[in-house]
Amino acid sequence: MSDNQLAPLYDKHETCALCKSTFTSKKIRSRFIKLDHTDTDLCPYYKDEEISPLLYFVKVCPKCGYSYSDHFGTYFPEGTRDAIENLVSAKWVPHNYGEERTVQQAIQTYKLALYCATLKKEKAIVLASLLIRLAWLYRKAENIKEERRFLELAVEKFNESYLEAYYSNTDMTEIRVMYLLGELNRRLGNYDKAVAHFSKVVDQQNSTLEKKVVDMAREQWYTTRDLMKKEQEEEAPNVES
Incomplete structure (x- = not known):
C-alpha cells in the first residue's frame, strides 16, 4: 500500500x-x-x-x-x-x-x-x-x-x-539532562548555572558517544558567555571622562 x-x-x-x-x-x-x-x-x-x-x-x-x-x-x-x-x-x-x-x-x-x-x-x-x-x-x-x-x-x-x-524507560541520558539544564537555564536568564552545566557536558567529551550533545553544549557555552558579557557591559555604570 x-x-x-x-x-x-x-x-x-x-x-x-x-x-x-x-x-x-x-x-x-x-x-x-x-x-x-x-x-x-x-x-x-x-x-x-x-x-x-x-x-x-x-x-x-x-x-x-x-x-x-x-x-x-x-x-x-x-x-x-x-x-x-x-x-x-x-x-x-x-x-x-x-x-x-x-x-x-x-x-x-x-x-x-x-x-x-x-x-x-x-x-x-x-x-x-x-x-x-x-x-x-x-x-x-x-x-x-x-x-x-x-x-x-x-x-x-x-x-x-x-x-x-534514573532515566530508564525514557529518551533521556545523564549528558542530555545536563545539557538541557544548561540550555533551559540560559533561556531563563540564569547564565551562571547555564555555563556550569555546559562545562560539565564538555568535560565529558572523551567519555561519551553523544558527540553532538557535546558540540551543542560547547556552542551554547560560547553563546552564554557572550550574553553574560553583554549583560555586564549594560549594567556597568557610565563614567564620564
Missing part, C-alpha cells in the same frame, strides 16, 4: 493500567514524521505541524481519566492507585482524546498526565519530560508566559532527575 493510500494517523489499542478498560489512542506512522529542525532545547518542528508526535505523546483513558505516556512505570506505589481513583476517576467526566488533536487539546492531555504522574509518584525524569514538552507546545502556541512557567518547572524536575540518576 502506498503512502497516498495510508492515513498518517492510526488507532493504537491501549489497556488502561488503572481500570483495565481498553481504548484506542492515535499514533503517527513513522514514515509520515518529517522533522524540519529543532530548537537549541531540542524542541522539534515538523514539516507538517498537524502531524507532530508531540500532540499524541499522552494517552488518556476515556473511561477513568488516567493519563500517561510510555515513560510511566507499570507499578503503582502503595496508596497511589486509590489517590488517582479518588482525585481523578471519581471526578472524571467521560471524554475521548482518541481522535485528532489540536495544540490546545494536547496541552489538556499533558496537564492531566502531570496530575496523574504526581499522584502516582513517578520518577522526576517522567515529570520533567512532560513539563518540557508542555513548554514546547506553549511556545508553538506563542504563549510566552506559560512557556516560561513550564520551563521553570522543567528545570526543577530535571535537577531532581539528575540527582536521582
Whole structure:
C-alpha cells in the first residue's frame, strides 16, 4: 500500500493500567514524521505541524481519566492507585482524546498526565519530560508566559532527575539532562548555572558517544558567555571622562 493510500494517523489499542478498560489512542506512522529542525532545547518542528508526535505523546483513558505516556512505570506505589481513583476517576467526566488533536487539546492531555504522574509518584525524569514538552507546545502556541512557567518547572524536575540518576524507560541520558539544564537555564536568564552545566557536558567529551550533545553544549557555552558579557557591559555604570 502506498503512502497516498495510508492515513498518517492510526488507532493504537491501549489497556488502561488503572481500570483495565481498553481504548484506542492515535499514533503517527513513522514514515509520515518529517522533522524540519529543532530548537537549541531540542524542541522539534515538523514539516507538517498537524502531524507532530508531540500532540499524541499522552494517552488518556476515556473511561477513568488516567493519563500517561510510555515513560510511566507499570507499578503503582502503595496508596497511589486509590489517590488517582479518588482525585481523578471519581471526578472524571467521560471524554475521548482518541481522535485528532489540536495544540490546545494536547496541552489538556499533558496537564492531566502531570496530575496523574504526581499522584502516582513517578520518577522526576517522567515529570520533567512532560513539563518540557508542555513548554514546547506553549511556545508553538506563542504563549510566552506559560512557556516560561513550564520551563521553570522543567528545570526543577530535571535537577531532581539528575540527582536521582534514573532515566530508564525514557529518551533521556545523564549528558542530555545536563545539557538541557544548561540550555533551559540560559533561556531563563540564569547564565551562571547555564555555563556550569555546559562545562560539565564538555568535560565529558572523551567519555561519551553523544558527540553532538557535546558540540551543542560547547556552542551554547560560547553563546552564554557572550550574553553574560553583554549583560555586564549594560549594567556597568557610565563614567564620564
